[in-house]
Amino acid sequence: MHVRKGDRTAEASTLARLGTSLIEEETFTEVRSYLQQALVAYRDLRDRGGESMAILKYGNSFVVSGEMEQAREQFENAVAIFRETQNRLGEGMALGNLGIVNAETGRTDLARQNFEEALRLLPAKASIRPRQRSGRGRCSRP
Incomplete structure (x- = not known):
């Protein structure tokens, strides 16, 4: 990987992409391993943007596996x-x-608050609707 060249940013990005690509295959141990490694790399770099996106993807892995x-x-x-x-x-x-998580777990009032706040923040083209796969909710991104 990019470690040989010392490019920690590229390494973190590649690890996050590897983890995300495996979510569809439902190999959650491997998915989470890559995303955790990406998190470590982003934290080492003090890249809060990369860290927050990796955490978001990490959360998505739990949604897909039903661990709300x-x-x-x-x-x-x-x-x-x-x-x-x-x-x-x-x-x-x-x-x-x-x-989506709050709606799936019966916290509808909190879910409504989350969605209303999200709508105020997101541009009109962004999507926050769940996609269905194997009967479980899945989070969309723009």
Whole structure:
């Protein structure tokens, strides 16, 4: 991988992409391993943008596997970092994903609040609707 060349940013990005690409195959141990490695690399680089996106993807892996409480925790972490870095698009995506988790777990009032806040933050073309695969909700991104 990119480690040989010392390009930690490219390494982090590649690890995140590897993890994301495997979500469809439902190999969650491998998915999470790559995403955790990406998180370490982004944190080493002090790249809060990369870190927050990796956390968002990590949360998506829990949604796909039906582990909603773990997904909620990751999405809340992502929201916090997006707010800290003033990334309105990222915050809107994370809030939309959090809304999906809250809706799936019966927290409809909280889900509505998440969706309303996400809609205020996201551009009109962004999508926060769930995609269905194997009967489980899946979070969309623009």
